Amino acid sequence: MSTVFEARHLNKSFGGLAVAKDISISLARGDRVALIGPNGAGKTTFINLVTGHLAPDSGTVMFDDADVTALSPTKRVRQGLVRSFQVTRLFSEMTPAEHVALAVLQRTGRSGRMLGNFQAMQDVMAEVQESLHSLGIDHVANRRVSEIAYGQQRLLEIALALALRPKVLLLDEPAAGVPQSDTSRIETALAALPADLAVLMIDHDMDLVFRFARRVVVLAAGAIIFDGSPQEVTQDMRVREAYLGNYANARSAA
Numbered sequence: 001m002s003t004v005f006e007a008r009h010l011n012k013s014f015g016g017l018a019v020a021k022d023i024s025i026s027l028a029r030g031d032r033v034a035l036i037g038p039n040g041a042g043k044t045t046f047i048n049l050v051t052g053h054l055a056p057d058s059g060t061v062m063f064d065d066a067d068v069t070a071l072s073p074t075k076r077v078r079q080g081l082v083r084s085f086q087v088t089r090l091f092s093e094m095t096p097a098e099h100v101a102l103a104v105l106q107r108t109g110r111s112g113r114m115l116g117n118f119q120a121m122q123d124v125m126a127e128v129q130e131s132l133h134s135l136g137i138d139h140v141a142n143r144r145v146s147e148i149a150y151g152q153q154r155l156l157e158i159a160l161a162l163a164l165r166p167k168v169l170l171l172d173e174p175a176a177g178v179p180q181s182d183t184s185r186i187e188t189a190l191a192a193l194p195a196d197l198a199v200l201m202i203d204h205d206m207d208l209v210f211r212f213a214r215r216v217v218v219l220a221a222g223a224i225i226f227d228g229s230p231q232e233v234t235q236d237m238r239v240r241e242a243y244l245g246n247y248a249n250a251r252s253a254a
């Protein structure tokens with residue numbers, strides 16, 4: 001598989017606190033990687049370094065064989081390096097259909113001012129319908145975001161990220177805050193992501209992580225302490241001590 005993304009030796013400190021220590025991770029097309037670790041390990045900081053929301057003190061971010069370390073977050077998104085939107089970035093008065101239409105208009109270089117007329121644009125409408133249908137939220141397409149369930153809002157985040165046609169998708173806790181009864185919908189959406197898309201997901205729900213990931217990277221105190229298969233990670237003594245102890249014991253007892 002060809003490498004599409006590579007973080008090389010990223011370092012970042014806040015004051016005296018080193019939160020990224022020589023982090024190197026690469027992703028190939030079709031990868032399904034989970035980034036796990038204790039609270040405060042530096043997972044979100046890593047995503048921010050990758051997307052350009054934070055500048056590293058040293059190190060390089062490579063995307064599609066080009067150095068994108070100095071590019072703005074917007075330029076990285078345009079190239080296909082996309083993180084899922086956060087619920088807090090949705091507009092409560094707008095509908096899911098309008099959100100997706102806006103993303104499609106932006107991606108295709110058309111003005112957001114055309115949003116009032118998107119239902120007359122066949123290509124936009126077709127993509128909106130197909131997108132919301134594939135994520136199982138087409139029945140709430142025309143409700144206000146403030147009126148739909150939290151799990152549906154999180155599915156809309158995924159729809160918006162996919163509308164940007166990413167090559168690499170970074171998902172920061174896609175199921176966090178979603179009631180247990182709805183997490184299966186998120187899992188179904190994750191399982192149906194395009195096969196050639198490279199996905200890196202952060203989550204604390206280990207059942208979700210182990211069903212989704214074919215590779216697991218563990219961060220602790222800003223450093224990678226493990227990068228390997230889900231089968232090996234539960235056996236790794238450093239990982240057990242830093243994070244997975246109880247979970248690994250439960251799995252081996254089951």
Ligand SMILES: Nc1ncnc2c1ncn2[C@@H]1O[C@H](COP(=O)(O)OP(=O)(O)OP(=O)(O)O)[C@@H](O)[C@H]1O
Binds near residue numbers: 046
């Ligand atoms: N802008 C900032 N300024 C100072 N310290 C920060 C900043 N952002 C994060 N930190 C610190 O960096 C460390 C890593 O935080 P980060 O949010 O990346 O961890 P995390 O692994 O994503 O944690 P969680 O699982 O709780 O979301 C923490 O100690 C945090 O307090």
